[in-house]
Amino acid sequence: MELASWNVNSLKVRLPQLLEWLIVRQPDIVCLQETKLEDAKFPRLEIEAAGYSVAFAGQKTYNGVALLARQPLVDIAIGNPYFPDPQQRLIAATIGGIRVICAYVPNGQEVGSEKYAYKLAWLAALARWLREEVAEYPHLAIAGDFNIAPDDRDVHNPVVWAGKILCSEAERTAFRALLDCGLKDSFRLFDQPEKSFSWWDYRMLGFQKNLGLRIDHLLLSTPLAQRCTASLIDREMRKHERPSDHAPVITVLEP
Helix, strand or coil, X not given: CEEEEEECCCHHHHHHHHHHHHHHHCCCEEEEECCCCCHHHCCHHHHHHCCCEEEEECXXXXXXXXXXXXXXXXXXXXXXXXXXXXXXXXXXXXXXXXXXXXXXXXXXCCCCCHHHHHHHHHHHHHHHHHHHHHHHCCCEEEEEXXXXXXXXXXXXXXXXXXXXXCCCHHHXXXXXXXXXXXXXXXXXXXXXCCCCCCXXXXXXXXXXXXXXXXXEEEEEEHHHHCCEEEEEECHHHHHCCCCCXXXXXXXXXXX
């Protein structure tokens, strides 16, 4: 069973790539971020024709999250009850006995800014909610663009990025607080190649030079972590013409 997450950075632009990837890769569950579409414009019919049930929460131009699955999605929930927010950044559903949460964490813009404070408050509320969710749903996964590189292994140049947005100590502490809810970073359950990243800036040949960050994550509750047999980054999708700046991340669970 494959659970995947992908910040598509505009589903309207990336829809042909997504549909091709679904056919080739055939993941069982997919979490999408930055769909950037109002609900009325979401390509439900095209995705359902590819064999997936879908749930989504979108808005015009910014944000937007969606869940795709080969099985029915039940008990769908949008947002965090501890953080009422017009920005569509969270959606959850139960799929085949697994509670799946798709998250698009705020970027934060710059350390010390209002958006940075918003990000930290958003993450604190997420941790509060996650503790309850993990207690209620022992088989739980939260996947998405967390906009945090958890440690220096996840940064192409830790000296240059030290203390900056996505790598600041407060953000990394907030990420550890999510793990403390009873979750494991699936990527770090295995030995991984050095310089493994999921996001590369469009500028300055970021992908070609592998000047990236690992900011897209799949976090698993302990029972799911015990079923995890692999966790990887699908770099091939970043090689496409007009790609998202993110690559899909994938974890494999035994039945």
